[in-house]
Amino acid sequence: xxxxxxxxxxxxxxxxxxxxxxxxxxxxxxxxxxxxxxxxxxxxxxxxxxxxxxxxxxxxxxxxxxxxxxxxxxxxxxxxxxxxxxxxxxxxxxxxxxxxxxxxxxxxxxxxxxx
Amino acid sequence: xxxxxxxxxxxxxxxxxxxxxxxxxxxxxxxxxxxxxxxxxxxxxxxxxxxxxxxxxxxxxxxxxxxxxxxxxxxxxxxxxxxxxxxxxxxxxxxxxxxxxxxxxxxxxx
Numbered sequence: 001x002x003x004x005x006x007x008x009x010x011x012x013x014x015x016x017x018x019x020x021x022x023x024x025x026x027x028x029x030x031x032x033x034x035x036x037x038x039x040x041x042x043x044x045x046x047x048x049x050x051x052x053x054x055x056x057x058x059x060x061x062x063x064x065x066x067x068x069x070x071x072x073x074x075x076x077x078x079x080x081x082x083x084x085x086x087x088x089x090x091x092x093x094x095x096x097x098x099x100x101x102x103x104x105x106x107x108x109x110x111x112x113x114x115x
Numbered sequence: 116x117x118x119x120x121x122x123x124x125x126x127x128x129x130x131x132x133x134x135x136x137x138x139x140x141x142x143x144x145x146x147x148x149x150x151x152x153x154x155x156x157x158x159x160x161x162x163x164x165x166x167x168x169x170x171x172x173x174x175x176x177x178x179x180x181x182x183x184x185x186x187x188x189x190x191x192x193x194x195x196x197x198x199x200x201x202x203x204x205x206x207x208x209x210x211x212x213x214x215x216x217x218x219x220x221x222x223x224x225x
Contacts, residue, residue, distance in 0.1 A: 004158070031211065033211065033212070033213075035213075040217070041215075041217065042200075042202055042215025042216055042217055042218055043159060043213070043215050044215070045211075045212035045213065045214070048211045048212065055211070056211060056212065058212070091158050091159070093158070093159075103149070103161035103164065104159075104161065104213060105161065106158030106159045106160065107158050108156075108157055108158050109157075109158050
């Protein structure tokens with residue numbers, strides 16, 4: 001299967017610790033997105049990359065959050081000094097833009113629990 | 116992007132067509148209508164999108180009214196695996212961020 005993969009699938013951490021998630025997009029896709037989803041809500045956009053350039057960041061992405069896509073392939077999302085409110089599902093998606101619209105392909109997500 | 120309104124939940128009998136409505140009365144002429152679904156504990160899955168014309172693919176059909184103020188996603192022969200939350204999104208082409216609402220929770224009844 002060559003879909004979007006995310007690791008780890010689950011992460012439990014203590015408040016104040018740093019965590020890092022990885023996303024591997026579909027290989028030919030040049031755009032990569034991060035979303036966050038809390039229970040009972042739809043996913044919320046965090047940020048996206050075109051190749052290695054981070055082109056947009058949501059106001060949800062506080063200073064404690066940083067995302068990178070160093071070679072335009074995989075991406076990492078780091079949360080520093082985690083808080084209980086960071087507990088959520090973190091979803092990664094990738095896409096390839098074409099002329100009449102495009103779809104985003106999502107990975108299975110990383111579920112973060114901050115205790 | 117235009118706001119969309121969907122019923123919070125719907126049931127459909129297995130084998131019947133599931134018709135999921137979406138209202139997007141403020142949609143502008145160059146906003147696409149996208150449908151995604153999210154099966155429990157999985158990431159969202161793209162289903163279909165359209166601008167003006169009705170669209171069909173192997174998963175579903177999308178019917179957009181002539182005034183484009185509403186649309187209906189049709190799953191022609193629903194199966195238990197179609198139980199999911201379905202999201203309708205109105206989005207400008209080129210706007211990278213999908214804005215998900217709370218969607219419609221569709222339950223397929225055996």
